[in-house]
Amino acid sequence: MPPVRTCLAVLALLSALPLQARDYRYSDAHLHYVDFFQETEGMRSLLDAMDAGGIEHVMISGVPVAKKWHEDEPKRPRYYAGDDAGAYWYSATDVLVAAAVKGLPADQRHRFHPFLSGFNPNDKNADAHIRRMLELDPGLWQGIGEVFTRHDDLTALIDGDTPRANNEAMSRVYHLAAEYDLPVMLHSNITSKRERNPLYLQEVEEPLRNHPHVRFIWAHGGTSKEIHRHQTRLDFLHDTLARLLADYPNLYIDLSWTMLDPYLLDADGKPRANWLKLVERFPDRFMLGSDVVGRFNGLGGYLKVYEPFLDALPEAVARKVARDNFLAVLPRKHRPQTSN
Structure with a gap:
């Protein structure tokens, strides 16, 4: 056995060495194949980007509206x-996604998890349209969303009333989601651009309570870039999400885009301790996404x-956050093997 002094010297040397960097493999839980003009760089570009970035799986959806010129x-x-021109609901976005996924080589298709989004969430016929799409391509669709409800100035540009996540039309969609075991990704702002309180929280909490068999993914945790232009950071967001996650086991948080800054990292780029503790408390309920649109x-x-x-x-x-949590919310028959 080496002398104690030698052992201590070796331990000191090892502690001074840099830790081995983690090599993450990713699932992108929030990706739009097309942009707001229903245009895309195409599947070859997406596959190349996934391979270059260590992204094994992607949620792939269209954009449910088209911007008018x-x-x-x-x-x-x-x-x-x-500009101030309007936007309109565009159902053909799902046709574009379906064609792209079905055109993939067989050895690549398992990496893509299509979510159906091309419907008007204010229309009580929406569930009937979704059912037709599911029956048209049995086994293709693995989720619903991103559903645009209460989405900054975008929903103000769309003809008709502002969609709410707790309206009757969406309640019918949630019943259908439960029937088909489909997760639902919602964009629903937690507040307005100026109110410093969770003004619209009930619009999300009501579906969580009334549809416990539906797995809800809350896009950006209820935040948005437009909110942050007026309010740098929502001070109530952390505690609100902590309560919701404790109360509703069917809630999952998409950390894409507007969640990294200013919530997960501080102004110096260092992780915030309270958010680290929240993710550790609910290790299965957070996922990453890029929220890219067609590029x-x-x-x-x-x-x-x-x-x-992550480090x-x-x-x-x-x-789990980088890869596995997204895969775990997919329909049971579509869940790939995780690394747990």
């Missing part, structure tokens, strides 16, 4: 907020930026 606008807008260049970078936060979590939890 108004007769009075001399230049075609590049984004839905590019896939640098896709892996959108997930890699989460690594400082601060226990490794088993970090790998």
